[in-house]
Amino acid sequence: MHKRFIPLDADERTTLQAGWHHHRQHQFRARCQGLLLSADGQSVPALMQVLHVSRMTVYAWFTRWETGGLAGRANAAGQGRPPVLTAAAEQRGQAAVRANRQPLKKVTATLRQELNKGFSPRMLKRFLKAVVGRGAGSATG
Template sequence: MAVLNVSRPTVYTWFNRWERGGLAGLANAAGQGRRPILGAADEAPVVAAVRANRQQLKEVAVTLRQELAKDFSARTLRRFLKSVAGAGGASATP
């Protein structure tokens, strides 16, 4: 506990996961964490909107919020574009 600076329940949780599944049991299960606001299905319209107005991401975010009916910030849009570029897809360069 002291070495990793975690609580006693966390250590017990890790130990129980180790007992049930070994090293693989310590990995986070699918579905844990927050769901992304923008996903793979949104990639094409987002990239097209950014290509149309590259210098004004805040304006692009406003337009996309209306088109996609999703609430997100310009910062979320920027992170999504970085993830698309990092994936190396064909549409990676806005």
């Protein structure tokens, strides 16, 4: 059976270790960790078990590293779940919060109807904290 490992030089290892420990995206960190473990002699089945991914995923990581280097580790545009609430809803959210500070369920119902999207009061609260800022987010509840 063909065994595949990724050789790394010292600079590549340092860069991947930084990505593994500090990058904001979980998928990027897992890819970095997988490459580091491969360079340390871990087999593909071992990587599959440790990182809870399929064989095809591990081989795709290897191929992307060989063809694209570190840039091949990042998620391509359009990957992942699109957000339910976007920054375009920011002004509507601010207006709804000003009009109905309490309870958050009223704000949620108003925005669900205006945006024609389903989401929970908890999701709205997280969105408002992230987009509108602490003032409006903490006042909602």
